[in-house]
Amino acid sequence: MDSDFYSDEIMETHDPRGFTLREAIHEAKRCLNCAKPLCRTGCPIENEIPEFIKELANGNIGEASAVIARRSNLPAVCGRVCPHEKQCEGACILNRKGEGIKIGKLERFIADVDADFELTPPPKPVDTKGKVAIIGSGPAGLTVAGDLAKKGYKITVFDAQEEPGGVLMYGIPEFRLAKEVVRREIKRIRRLGVEFINNIMVGQDLTLQDIFAQNFDAIFIATGNSVAKSLDIDGKNLVGVLEATYLLQMVSLATQGSVDQSEVPIKSGDDVVIIGAGNVAMDAGRSAIREGAASVTVVCREAEDKVAALESEVEAAKAEGVKFRSLRQPTKFLGSIKVRGLQCEILHFDENAKLTGTGVHDFIKADKIVIAIGQRPAARIISTTKGIEVDEGGFVKTRSRPYGMTTLHGVFSGGDVVHGPATVVRAMKDAKKVAMGIAQYVEAKKLMQECGLKIEKDR
Ligand SMILES: Cc1cc2nc3c(=O)[nH]c(=O)nc-3n(C[C@H](O)[C@H](O)[C@H](O)COP(=O)(O)OP(=O)(O)OC[C@H]3O[C@@H](n4cnc5c(N)ncnc54)[C@H](O)[C@@H]3O)c2cc1C
Ligand code: SF4
Numbered sequence: 001m002d003s004d005f006y007s008d009e010i011m012e013t014h015d016p017r018g019f020t021l022r023e024a025i026h027e028a029k030r031c032l033n034c035a036k037p038l039c040r041t042g043c044p045i046e047n048e049i050p051e052f053i054k055e056l057a058n059g060n061i062g063e064a065s066a067v068i069a070r071r072s073n074l075p076a077v078c079g080r081v082c083p084h085e086k087q088c089e090g091a092c093i094l095n096r097k098g099e100g101i102k103i104g105k106l107e108r109f110i111a112d113v114d115a116d117f118e119l120t121p122p123p124k125p126v127d128t129k130g131k132v133a134i135i136g137s138g139p140a141g142l143t144v145a146g147d148l149a150k151k152g153y154k155i156t157v158f159d160a161q162e163e164p165g166g167v168l169m170y171g172i173p174e175f176r177l178a179k180e181v182v183r184r185e186i187k188r189i190r191r192l193g194v195e196f197i198n199n200i201m202v203g204q205d206l207t208l209q210d211i212f213a214q215n216f217d218a219i220f221i222a223t224g225n226s227v228a229k230s231l232d233i234d235g236k237n238l239v240g241v242l243e244a245t246y247l248l249q250m251v252s253l254a255t256q257g258s259v260d261q262s263e264v265p266i267k268s269g270d271d272v273v274i275i276g277a278g279n280v281a282m283d284a285g286r287s288a289i290r291e292g293a294a295s296v297t298v299v300c301r302e303a304e305d306k307v308a309a310l311e312s313e314v315e316a317a318k319a320e321g322v323k324f325r326s327l328r329q330p331t332k333f334l335g336s337i338k339v340r341g342l343q344c345e346i347l348h349f350d351e352n353a354k355l356t357g358t359g360v361h362d363f364i365k366a367d368k369i370v371i372a373i374g375q376r377p378a379a380r381i382i383s384t385t386k387g388i389e390v391d392e393g394g395f396v397k398t399r400s401r402p403y404g405m406t407t408l409h410g411v412f413s414g415g416d417v418v419h420g421p422a423t424v425v426r427a428m429k430d431a432k433k434v435a436m437g438i439a440q441y442v443e444a445k446k447l448m449q450e451c452g453l454k455i456e457k458d459r
Pocket of ligand 1: 081082083135136137138139140141158159160161164165166167168171172173200201202203222223224225226245248279280283378380381414415416417421422423424425427
């Protein structure tokens with residue numbers, strides 16, 4: 001299929017956040033199709049970038065999409081939220097001569113056009129290889145589901161939330177990732193024969209033993225990091241001190257109409273302080289602005305040019321009115337019943353370039369203080385299952401052979417619950433390797449069963 005296939009109207013359709021077809025093909029034609037593509041090395045899941053760009057440059061969007069599908073089940077998501085500037089785009093050779101290829105926008109364009117025109121219908125489901133249960137439907141769970149379904153496994157995904165998607169659905173705000181895009185990706189995974197069962201909290205409504213009793217050959221735990229780290233200082237229980245993940249979840253639920261707008265903890269006219277300066281903090285700050293906050297101030301220990309959030313996210317937050325007070329250590333939430341401000345110690349770099357307190361404090365007025373200093377895993381499944389070891393931070397321990405298996409036979413794990421909070425594509429990368437580990441395990445198990453041997457340890 002070449003570009004003549006598409007009407008002039010489609011060629012010129014302009015999505016303000018993305019490329020038109022004309023722009024996409026023009027951008028794709030700039031690619032040098034390098035023999036040793038640095039872009040591919042820069043991509044954590046080694047997407048076949050030059051190959052899909054070449055197909056696009058020739059107007060073959062269906063082929064381009066099929067190339068992407070060889071490595072990714074979530075191209076429309078990755079095209080929108082991956083930190084491309086630190087990965088594929090940052091590595092592109094053309095950066096040395098001027099402007100690198102906009103790989104993220106191209107991936108997103110291909111995924112969107114494929115979805116709109118159904119250029120590549122998913123393969124017919126085959127589910128003869130074995131039965132695998134997945135707990136958690138974020139990027140890690142969805143990746144294992146998609147990869148194993150394509151290999152011929154029957155997959156059932158359990159999730160505690162009303163809809164699948166994990167952080168994609170209930171964390172990243174709508175203005176950065178439209179929920180319709182997430183639903184569309186999940187629909188494609190569903191069409192591979194994957195079954196989703198929602199509103200089930202494993203460890204509470206169902207145990208791993210109950211799941212194994214349903215004849216699953218293996219279980220994959222991909223429950224992410226749902227417990228927010230707290231700040232143990234005076235006043236931490238005051239009304240108005242809240243967690244960023246809770247705020248973002250309530251904003252998502254209100255946007256989707258699942259809860260009333262009055263449940264969103266930020267109100268119009270609030271002065272808001274955000275503690276922490278990672279990407280979650282930027283999302284919380286930008287969401288607070290959209291909820292009508294009178295002021296939003298990010299408070300962080302780091303110097304402003306050393307914060308954990310992507311530069312593009314910091315710039316976007318600043319452009320929307322978020323202010324920064326860096327080199328500050330929060331020391332006290334002020335107020336009696338309701339919070340009314342945050343006291344901080346001002347930090348500086350001493351003669352050894354070490355960050356230390358100056359003994360001088362300042363005060364920031366606040367009606368709401370949002371804590372965004374990281375997350376860790378919940379212990380719901382671990383505490384109701386014998387034999388799954390975790391490290392001191394609560395992260396699940398896994399082995400390298402078969403890749404991703406926990407200390408409990410037949411139970412695998414991956415994504416943030418194993419490696420800690422990271423990125424969508426990091427969770428996908430890990431999950432892809434675990435999918436292969438699960439396939440090896442189930443295959444070996446079936447073979448042993450066929451030979452009349454038993455490999456199961458007692459659970
Ligand atoms: C606000 C926010 C913004 C982010 N922005 C970006 C970004 O722009 N780009 C980027 O690359 N990364 C971003 N990240 C990081 C990225 O989203 C995560 O690294 C990724 O989602 C981790 O995937 P996961 O599958 O391991 O877990 P999650 O996405 O956390 O999914 C875990 C799932 O498990 C379910 N679950 C948990 N416990 C149970 C249980 N007991 N029973 C049943 N189900 C359970 C949960 O309901 C959830 O659906 C962001 C993270 C946050 C919090
Ligand atoms: S490094 Fe840049 S120019 Fe080379 S193949 Fe990748 S995207 Fe194309």
